[in-house]
Structure formats: structure tokens, C-alpha cells
Amino acid sequence: MFKPSQRLATLPTPATIAMAARARELKAQGKPVISLALGQPDFPSPAAALDGAVAEVKAGHTGYPPIPGQKPLLEAIAEKFRRDNGLEVSLDQLMVCNGGKQAIFNAFMASLDEGDEVIVPAPYWVSYPLIARMFGGVPVEVACREEDGFRPQAEAIRKVITPRTRWLVLNFPNNPTGAILERADLEAIAAVLRDAPHVMVMSDEIYEHLTFDGRHHLSLLNVAPDLADRILIINGMSKAYAMTGWRVGFACGPVPLIKAMIKVQGNTTSGICTLAQGGSVAALQEDIAGVRAMRETYERRRALVVGALRQIQGLSCAIPQGAFYAYPGLSALIGKKSAGGRVLNDDVAFAEALLEEAHVATVPGSAFGYGPHLRLSFAASDAELEEACQRLATFVQGITD
């Protein structure tokens, strides 16, 4: 009989996936569910990507691809780093993975031993601590404060570094808060890292193009090139290029680490689907105007959602500077009762009640290590966003002491 391994048995299902699954169930029962739970762009993938994939098949590239990635894609990624980040990287510093998620998996599997610590500023994307735990890693949370714009403070990071620390994870623009790091933040963090030469940095920059109010993403590697042999950049096609289903991510890091990650991938999934790689080359080589147009749409929707949330008494909502999530705080409503009679003991109960009673799927902030908040994705149509905010307003109005 099947018995899950101890490591897997203690691993919770990510709340993002659990909420999306419950939303699907309700939808199948005919309920008018609006799901703002997943980080899924609602745009079609670029036409160039489709053409690139077709060209790849027609060229007969249907055999096993090289494990680190096909050369044209590695070259297009190197050019992306030059064009978008002003960084010169060699092809042996790069690898293509089955989404950014596999790049994270590869890195942790390649580097973690039982009991090694991984510092994760909270709120964090759910997968970092979960994947670290799969390899015996111990996530160490550093709470960012809302009054600091959800940016981790360098001294708070310094305090939790121990001889067992292997990684510091940075994810900016951040999922779920949309926070962005300024040059001064990165310089302060770099100074801490210079005092801790055993610590590697995983810099997940998958939302780099989704920044608002004229802000631009800056990479730690731009600010601290002297730390190049300790910085692993994670990125991919999913968010900026609306290519979540193509499963193409990439990593850029020091050669020995990339070599170890290639070894992991060679023993798990091997190289990435050739069609998806062909499509990704075409998308990366295309003018970046398409990415800009999507960013402008997200910026407009951000105003719509944050404006509506700020009208709701009991919610507080900071303005996200990037990505496509709003992260309103719920503390004034916790402990009260919904119109349907549910006690809103925490943000999980709140999100469940909102889904069951108002049919709006969101993710509770505690899933990201920082509650009581809700994460609402604004990667949805204007009509859906307006309706979801209206339902949330009515739901909150119905809450009693």
C-alpha cells in the first residue's frame, strides 16, 4: 500500500492551489465564481511565440534537447540580460528549466543538506519554503513590515544569519505584495552579504517587467557585481510574456552551481520541450512593446482594484509597486461574523467565507507567511475585477460583531 515519504507527508498543499481547487468545485456546481486566486496572466501568449513553436517543429527539432537548453534560447536569454538588465553573462552561466519553479527546485536540491537554513522574507511566494523543506532545508522567516513598504530590512536579515544559512531568497517585484527594492535597499543587503560569505542569494526576478509609476526593476547583481559568484537569478516566460502553460523558466548563476543544477535536471525531467524553447526564443527576440502594453493594462487595473478596496470600510490597502496582486489587510474584521454566520477567526476563515458566500476566490495572506491579509490577483478582466470588488464590498458590509 502507498505510504507517502515523511518529507512529503508533512508538506501542506499550497493555499494558492487549494483555493483554486475549491473555486473550480463550486464552478462545476454552477456557482458564479470569480477567481482572483492564481497568478495567471489573462492575455494570450504573443503571436510570435506560436510561430516560433511551429517553426521549431517544421525544422524537425523534435528529438531530446540538450539538458541546459538549446543554444538559440540560451543566446536569446543572454541578450535579454544585456538588453533588460545591462548584465553580461556567458552561456555556461545559464540554464533553461521547466518554469521558474523547476529552477528553484534544481537550486535547492543541488545545494541543501538536512538542517540547512533558507532565509525567506515574509510575505513570500509559497513555493520557496515548501521546496526547501522537500530537501531537508529549514525556512527561516524574516517579517517585513507594512510600514517599510514590505521591504526586508538588511539588519533584520543580518540577525537571522547563522553558520547553517545557505540561502537568502529575494523576490522583487514581490508576490504577493508588489513591493520593489530600491538601490539603497539592495546596497544595504549587499553589505550584510559581504559579511557572510557562506550565504548564497536566490533573486527571483520573474515580475521584473511588471513595475508601475515609471519605476524600474533593479537586480542585486547590478548593485553588487562583486557578489556574482553567490547570486542566482531566477526568471522565466510565464508572467511578463503571458506564457504560463509553456513551462519555460531560466536561471543565471555561478558556473559550478549551474552545473550542479543541470545534473539535477538531467536526472529528473531532462531538457525542456523543444517547441516551447522555439516559442520562447521568438517571444524574447520580439520588440518588448507587447510586454509594455500588458504592463500598462495591469497598471490601469491596479488603480481600479486598489481604488475599490480603499472604499471598503475595514480594509486597508497599500499600493503595489509591481507584479499584479493587491494585498489588503483585514485586521479590523478578524473575530467578527459573516452574513452567512461564519466566524472570521483568521484570514483563512475570511477567504473561505468570501468564496462560499460571495463566490470570490482569493488567497489568505497567512499562506504567504503574513496575515491577516488577502491576496487578490488583478490579472483578470475589468468586468470581473469590478464585480469581484463589488461582491467583496457587499460581503464586508454584511459582517457583524
Ligand SMILES: Cc1ncc(COP(=O)(O)O)c(C=O)c1O
Ligand atoms: C514569485 C514567483 N516565482 C516563480 C514563479 C514560477 O513561475 P513558473 O514556474 O510558471 O515560471 C511564480 C509563479 O507564480 C512566482 O509567483
